[in-house]
Amino acid sequence: MATESKNTDLPELSIVQQWFHSVVTHPEGIEQGVNSSKALDLIPMSRNDLEHMVTRSEKVSAHDRMNIYANAYYARLIECLGESYPVMKRTLGEEAFNGFCFAYLQEYPSTSYTLGHLGDNFERFLTDTRPDADDPQLGWPDLLIDLARLEWTILQVFDGPGIEKTTTLQLTDLQAIKPDQWLSVKLQLVPCLELLALHYPLNEYYTDARQQSDDTKIDIPEAKQTFLAITRRDYIVRRHEISSVQYILLSALKSGHTLGDALERAAARSSLNDEALANELQHWFREWVEFSFF
Amino acid sequence: MSEENVSRRDFSKLAVAAAAGLSAIGGTALAAEKKEGSKKKKKPFPVDPALLLSDPNVCKGLNICGGHGKGDHTCAGQAACATAAKHACTGHNECKGQGGCGGYPGQNACKEQGYCAVPLNKDAWKLARKQFEHIMKDMGKKVGSVPTA
Numbered sequence: 459m460a461t462e463s464k465n466t467d468l469p470e471l472s473i474v475q476q477w478f479h480s481v482v483t484h485p486e487g488i489e490q491g492v493n494s495s496k497a498l499d500l501i502p503m504s505r506n507d508l509e510h511m512v513t514r515s516e517k518v519s520a521h522d523r524m525n526i527y528a529n530a531y532y533a534r535l536i537e538c539l540g541e542s543y544p545v546m547k548r549t550l551g552e553e554a555f556n557g558f559c560f561a562y563l564q565e566y567p568s569t570s571y572t573l574g575h576l577g578d579n580f581e582r583f584l585t586d587t588r589p590d591a592d593d594p595q596l597g598w599p600d601l602l603i604d605l606a607r608l609e610w611t612i613l614q615v616f617d618g619p620g621i622e623k624t625t626t627l628q629l630t631d632l633q634a635i636k637p638d639q640w641l642s643v644k645l646q647l648v649p650c651l652e653l654l655a656l657h658y659p660l661n662e663y664y665t666d667a668r669q670q671s672d673d674t675k676i677d678i679p680e681a682k683q684t685f686l687a688i689t690r691r692d693y694i695v696r697r698h699e700i701s702s703v704q705y706i707l708l709s710a711l712k713s714g715h716t717l718g719d720a721l722e723r724a725a726a727r728s729s730l731n732d733e734a735l736a737n738e739l740q741h742w743f744r745e746w747v748e749f750s751f752f
Numbered sequence: 753m754s755e756e757n758v759s760r761r762d763f764s765k766l767a768v769a770a771a772a773g774l775s776a777i778g779g780t781a782l783a784a785e786k787k788e789g790s791k792k793k794k795k796p797f798p799v800d801p802a803l804l805l806s807d808p809n810v811c812k813g814l815n816i817c818g819g820h821g822k823g824d825h826t827c828a829g830q831a832a833c834a835t836a837a838k839h840a841c842t843g844h845n846e847c848k849g850q851g852g853c854g855g856y857p858g859q860n861a862c863k864e865q866g867y868c869a870v871p872l873n874k875d876a877w878k879l880a881r882k883q884f885e886h887i888m889k890d891m892g893k894k895v896g897s898v899p900t901a
Binding site for chain 1: 774
C-alpha cells in the first residue's frame with residue numbers, strides 16, 4: 459500500500475480495505491474490479507491511477523501485484539471446493555472441476571465467515587446450469603448432481619451435530635411406552651442422520667474413488683435408483699444402503715410423523731404381506747437402533 | 753398395492769414388530785461393523801502424513817516469490833511452491849499479469865506457452881461432457897446424445 463507520505467489524500471483505512479476486497483475478489487479481474495461500481499463508489503479511480511493507491515515494486519506493477527491476490531483468492535477457494543468434493547474432482551478431472559468451481563463462485567460468491575458454507579449452493583448451481591434440463595431421461599449430468607449431493611451431505615454429517623456426547627435411545631425409554639401407544643409414538647432420529655435418494659448407485663463408487671489411487675480407472679455406474687442413510691458414530695461418517703421402503707419409513711419418521719403414519723406410508727409401497735413385512739420391520743428396527751439411528 | 757389393501761393392513765402388528773426390533777438394543781449389527789472397522793484400520797493411511805508437514809503454507813500465491821519454490825520460474829506469486837503448485841504457471845515461463853487467472857480464460861499473456869492454472873473455462877459442462885465421453889469410451893460405452901445448451 460502507498461504510504462501517507464506519498465499521498466496525503468488517501469481514504470480511511472477501512473475504505474481502502476473494502477475497496478481492496480472488492481477489487482481483488484472481482485470475478486473478471488483487477489481491471490474490471492477497479493472499474494466496478496462497488497469499487498468506484500468507494501474510491502473513484504481509473505486503472506491508470508492504481509499506482510497512487512498500491513505501490514509498484516521495481517519489477518512488478520501495482521496491477522500485477524494486486525493480481526497476485528486476486529489469483530490467490532480464487533485459487534484458495536477452488537482448492538477448498540476440491541477438498542469438499544474430492545470424488546467429483548477426480549471424476550471430472552481438475553480442469554473441468556475447477557471450471558465449474560470458478561463459474562459457481564461467480565454465481566455464489568463466498569459470503570460467510572467460514573468456508574464451511576462455501577459449497578452450500580453447489581448442487582443447486584449444477585442443477586440450474588445443466589445443459590439438458592429439458593431432457594426427461596437420466597444422463598451424466600444427473601450423476602454429477604447426485605455426486606455433489608452425496609459429497610456435500612457427507613461433509614455436513616461430518617461437520618454437523620452428532621451423538622458422540624449424547625445418550626441415544628435407551629431400553630428404559632421404550633419400556634415406558636404402553637402397547638396401545640406404539641402407533642402414536644414419535645421416534646426421534648439422531649440429528650446427524652441424513653437420507654438420500656439418488657439416481658445412481660454412488661455408494662460403492664464413492665468408496666472406490668476415495669480408496670483407489672488416482673491412476674486407477676473406476677467405472678461409472680449405470681443409473682439405478684439408490685437410497686442411502688448417512689450418519690456419524692464415533693466421529694466417523696457411516697453410509698448405509700437402504701431400500702425404497704426403508705427410505706420412505708425413515709423419511710416419515712424424520713419428518714416427525716408418528717410410527718403409525720410412517721408404517722402406513724411404508725406399507726403402501728411394500729409388496730410383502732403383513733407377516734413378512736412384520737418380520738422385516740423387526741429386523742430393520744433392530745439394525746437401526748444398533749446403528750444409533752434413534 | 754391398492755388403497756383397499758393398504759387399509760386392510762394390521763398396523764398394530766407392524767408396530768409391535770417395530771417395537772420388538774427397537775427393544776433388541778445391543779445386538780450383533782454393531783459388533784459386525786466394529787469388526788469390519790478394525791479390518792479397515794489395517795489398511796495403510798491413504799495420505800502420506802509427511803505431506804502435511806512439508807511446508808504446505810509457503811507462499812500460497814499470496815506473495816511475490818519469484819525464484820522460490822519448485823521449478824525454474826519467475827512467476828510472481830504463482831511459483832510452484834507448496835499448495836500453489838497446482839495453480840502455478842508451470843511452463844517455466846515468465847507470466848505477465850497472470851492473465852486468465854483473473855477471469856480471462858485462454859487470454860492470458862503468459863509468455864512461452866505457459867498456462868495459468870486456475871482454469872477458468874466458461875463452459876465447464878462442455879469440459880465435463882468431454883471427460884465423461886473419455887471415461888465411457890474406456891468402459892466401451894457411449895455417453896448419449898450431446899446436450900444442446
